[in-house]
């Protein structure tokens with residue numbers, strides 16, 4: 001079985017993030033595997049351990065993403081592919097990323113593609129489904145369970161807290177939701193072995209793509225931190241008075257009515 | 258020059274940092290109170306392959322470098338210094354002499370179970386009358402046929418209760434009134450070998466510190482570690498490596514104290530302002546950040562020297578001395594910044610201060626480090 005995992009290097013949102021000139025400061029920021037993609041990596045390795053499979057992790061990004069790819073290799077993936085767009089692309093969006101990945105995958109023999117449900121930075125949740133569309137294979141998003149039996153796949157989807165059971169067949173793309181599994185820590189021998197596992201580096205040229213083919217369809221206008229929350233106000237007194245004061249505040253201070 | 262960690266070192270750092278936050282930090286306060294040894298954590302570290310970190314892969318080790326060792330010790334100690342010292346002693350005192358001086362057979366027999374975590378590593382040098390003066394060893398090993406018969410006592414031995422065997426120093430002969438000190442590996446289940454866990458310590462409560470009493474303990478002569486008569490020299494060499502571990506512990510504890518202090522100073526308000534507004538507190542925090550950075554650089558440098566196969570005695574002493582005195586100062590200032598709360602257990606910093614003190618004593622006191630450095634720079 002051939003499994004591909006789509007993986008993104010992103011900011012660790014548990015660490016402090018600062019902005020300068022409308023961009024997130026990369027200096028001093030910590031980078032991680034997007035947590036939803038980590039579920040995807042873990043699931044791929046679990047499938048490999050149960051059924052036997054060859055697991056390839058794929059990322060679109062820059063040289064720096066090597067650490068995240070090596071981490072996935074240390075967890076147990078077999079090989080990694082870095083599609084390096086640092087030189088070619090300034091502005092990318094979900095269309096760009098999906099198009100590049102689909103172009104890379106279209107010649108491959110694929111049984112299963114795993115991706116994260118969303119990236120915690122952009123949060124669009126589009127790359128997985130777009131890749132499936134471009135490859136013309138079915139997809140199921142936000143899965144919290146996956147069982148493979150021959151070429152049948154039984155899935156459980158998280159639908160806003162409810163569960164939906166779905167049957168599908170391979171080849172298939174799924175996106176991982178929190179709860180799918182508990183990603184393992186890479187072991188030390190795994191980390192040391194990862195150094196020797198193959199990591200292929202490609203550029204747009206190698207995929208016969210031009211910059212125009214993957215030009216972003218959207219534009220980022222502005223990026224800003226949420227405004228600091230003001231201290232709350234607790235109203236006191238009789239209920240009648242509180243209601244009156246609240247209405248007056250909503251009208252005159254907050255100006256929402 | 259290159260101040261970047263390698264990809265492997267960065268992945269190890271991220272992994273052990275996550276592990277320490279998830280698995281180690283949580284119970285640290287409770288373990289300090291109950292003095293419960295974190296055996297579960299060591300099972301998990303063994304599952305991660307961390308127990309044989311710097312040792313060759315052929316013996317089940319990880320084949321990683323000394324910088325990675327320092328990173329792991331720092332992160333564990335930041336979460337829980339008792340866990341940090343247990344790990345550091347296991348690797349740098351328990352495993353290292355067997356790896357460095359052991360025969361092929363001894364490595365198969367002793368290094369392998371250390372790497373798998375089946376046994377913890379320990380190291381028996383200190384005695385009631387031989388501390389800083391390690392040559393004062395009184396434990397005797399008398400030859401009897403193919404065996405040594407060992408009698409004596411060892412004090413303050415880390416991990417003794419969890420070690421299946423312990424390399425220790427003993428006097429194997431006397432020539433012209435001079436002692437011949439050798440290192441011998443002694444199984445702890447040997448008849449007459451008593452491991453006593455009775456010390457009441459100031460800190461590092463969840464670590465295991467033991468007294469060893471040997472009464473006519475018989476071991477085959479093949480348990481001799483390294484060359485006969487070179488035991489003391491070998492053990493002092495081992496301590497050079499151990500000092501990098503102690504330096505890394507100091508950096509970890511100080512980092513924890515600093516981070517807690519910075520957060521607390523931002524939140525705590527007096528005179529209508531947060532503590533970080535007062536210059537006296539700002540300067541304390543600035544000093545902390547600076548000294549931790551300097552200490553970490555020196556720990557990495559000593560580790561780097563060791564990895565490159567360069568002599569590193571001076572660097573190891575410098576990093577140990579600077580980092581541990583820095584750690585005592587930083588943890589004491591951390592309590593100061595926390596005020597009355599800092600004196601209370603729930604705020605962690607008083608534990609850091611108690612744990613830090615040992616670092617100025619174990620593996621060579623600060624005075625001994627100054628003597629080593631003085632000798633290395635030719636001041637005699």
Ligand SMILES: Cc1cc2nc3c(=O)[nH]c(=O)nc-3n(C[C@H](O)[C@H](O)[C@H](O)COP(=O)(O)OP(=O)(O)OC[C@H]3O[C@@H](n4cnc5c(N)ncnc54)[C@H](O)[C@@H]3O)c2cc1C
Nearest residue numbers: 380381382383388389413414415466618619620621622624
């Ligand atoms: C928690 C803990 C864990 C330990 N773990 C281990 C272990 O695993 N294995 C092991 O073998 N040992 C271990 N030790 C022992 C430790 O290494 C010794 O305590 C340390 O080396 C100091 O020896 P001492 O206690 O005999 O002090 P002493 O040597 O009696 O020193 C007392 C004081 O005199 C000073 N002093 C001594 N000689 C001189 C001198 N020539 N010039 C100037 N000042 C001097 C010292 O610096 C110190 O301030 C541990 C100790 C503790 C507390």
